[in-house]
Amino acid sequence: MLNPAFAKAKHRFNAIAGNQLVLMAALLLDASIRHFSLHSQSAAEFLRIVLQLLAESSPLLLAHYFAARFAACTSVQRRLWGAGLIWAAGFVLYPLCLFWLAEQWQAYAVWTVFSVQGWLLLLLASGGYGLSRWLAQRNASARFQLISRLFSLNSVLLLLMTAWAVVWAGIFASTDDPVRNQPLQAVIDSDTVIVNFEYFLHYLWQFLLMGSCVLLICWLNRYLLIRQLLARNGVFAYIAGCLISIILLTPLLSAVVLWLPMNIAEFTFLPSQDYNIFAPTNFRFCFLILLISTPVILAFERQQQEKALAEVAQRQSQTELQLLQQQVNPHFLFNTLNNLYALTLAGSAQAPTLVLQLANLLRYTVYEGQNARVSLAQEIQYLQDFLALQAIRSGDKCQLDVVWPTQAEQWQIAPLLLITVLENAIKHGVEPSQSRCSIELSINVENGWLRMHCVNSVPATAGQRLPGIGLDNLRRRLNLLYSGKHRFSAEQQTGLWCTELTLELEPC
CATH class of the missing domain: 3.30.565.10 (Histidine kinase-like ATPase, C-terminal domain)
Structure with missing residues (x-):
């Protein structure tokens, strides 16, 4: 038995943790990118970046939390305006003030680690959280079920691949002769990208093609190897299918990557970094993709199956509760009307x-x-x-x-x-x-x-x-x-x- 104060504290902690999880992931991603761009291996430096980002981003985290709480606790008429104002104050007004301050005060511009990149990551995280909550409350209609499908595993993988391609295209477009100037700083110069936008597009389609090769392996693993071979014929058929896929796909997809104009004589974008499509490193990379994607796909498939079963059970329970409620209410009303009838006859x-x-x-x-x-x-x-x-x-x-x-x-x-x-x-x-x-x-x-x-x-x-x-x-x-x-x-x-x-x- 939980103490009431402890039960409330536990409930509040779970609510805060669930609310802030996606924003903390975005914040740590931004910190990791910044730490990587410094070519630093210092844990103390990484911790400093994380703490400073956390301090500078705290108004955004608070705005995200209180906007979600306001939307959940107020009437429907006030939710949109109130939550929107709180969210806009943290995610629009506050960042604009920081960017203006960085332009006006050189010392602050040197010190701050809050950037457009981190702001966009937090903005996407907050927007994605709000959209997922909104869809969870309105998934009854066919229209919202269609929107929910946009957040399926395939859509998430496609979105991640596109984001990966856009980021690397931006980094390459921000660097002179990026293929030969390795290693690169993981920084995107927006002004340079705008000026050299044709270079950005030139790199973008090539990274998209490389990402599509990886997605092809994942989709083949999900729809053919797992759903067909593993589900119907067992683990040995699945292992055999994986082996055949690695042997046949590796040289084929390696040839596609070698076709890209970004490759130069002394360096290619194959895992082996040479022109040998049969290099062992390329086969190991294909095996690694299957190795990583398999538990993710299996976990997602199980979660989808459990969700479907839970929805069926919930509908059955709701139907049964409604039937029970219909039996309880008339019984009470019948007894009360009998009392009223008796008093009316007596002229009470x-x-x-x-x-x-x-x-x-x-x-x-x-x-x-x-x-x-x-x-x-x-x-x-x-x-x-x-x-x-x-x-x-x-x-x-x-x-x-x-x-x-x-x-x-x-x-x-x-x-x-x-x-x-x-x-x-x-x-x-x-x-x-x-x-x-x-x-x-x-x-x-x-x-x-x-x-x-x-x-x-x-x-x-x-x-x-x-x-x-x-x-x-x-x-x-x-x-x-x-x-x-x-x-x-x-x-x-x-x-x-x-x-x-x-x-x-x-x-x-």
Whole structure:
């Protein structure tokens, strides 16, 4: 059992880590590129670059976090403008101020490591995170499912290959005679690229062709070797297929790379760096691509299969929950209308009050009851309204002893769970009784666990009773919503019906 403060802290940490993960990856990538361009092997220098980038980029990280939190916690009408303003302040206004300061102050320009390159990487990371979250919330329609396919493994590989080609084309276009001036500084001079744009395009298509050769091996591995040979014929057929692919593809693709104009007499862009398409280094490079891509493809294929199975299971669970909910609500409405009918026949002045209380209960059922979670305070208020309504019907016949939890607003629960226990006590303990009866209800929260204890008297003429449809539905809903996180028991003792429910709550 988790302490409430610890549970909230853990939930908050997971939220922050998930939010900042992609931005930290972009920041470390920028730091690695800068460290590589310095031709330094010093760990202290790399750490200095990382810490300085982290300090200079902290407003962007904060803007990304608070924009995502604002979008999740506010109303739909305010989300777009509020989150957009927060994000723009961090990712547009702040970088522009830094670039302006670097132009005006030479000492700062020498010191800073925040550049257009790092800004674009963080911008892409933040935009990709926001788009993925947006698609995850709207993947029901065919249009959004089509957009989601753009983020498939093939699309990601194609995007990475294109980005790799653009970066290296920019580096080559920023350097005079780059093939002969090795090693190169991993720096892109945007002014030089614009002036020599035809050189950029000249290098770009060649790097794209080299990247396409690598993608061809990956796609062959995925669609032919893994999906056909490995899935249908086993591991030995897969190994044989890999061996055949390496032997046949290596010289063929090596010949394609040698056709590129970037190659010179003393240097080529083959892994062997010579003109021998049958060099062992070329075969080892092809083997390395298969070796690296295979576990990635297998992991992605398994994740896609598990996602599809989870979606099917979720749809089945949602359908079953809706059916159970449709059984619970009419049962409660039927009992309440019976009470209203009896009071109307008797000409009771309490009938209008009963109608208002019934309206409040139905409003909660219709609007809040359709949500996945509500605050425990809302659910407790619903129980209190229900008891007030029943008190009009039963009068002084029922002695009620109730204990409510404190700080219920700190926790959330699935709606319309607890009412089943109380409704069952009213239906089988109060309504059939011709004499005084009693209900003891205790609800408390301890270390994130809710404990509900309900004991109601049973009329002597009732005999041994069996659980009804209400309790059966409750058990099924608990198994669907709180699998492994609840305990439930309901049994008849001497003159009493005892119900115990314990379940793990979630912090708000």
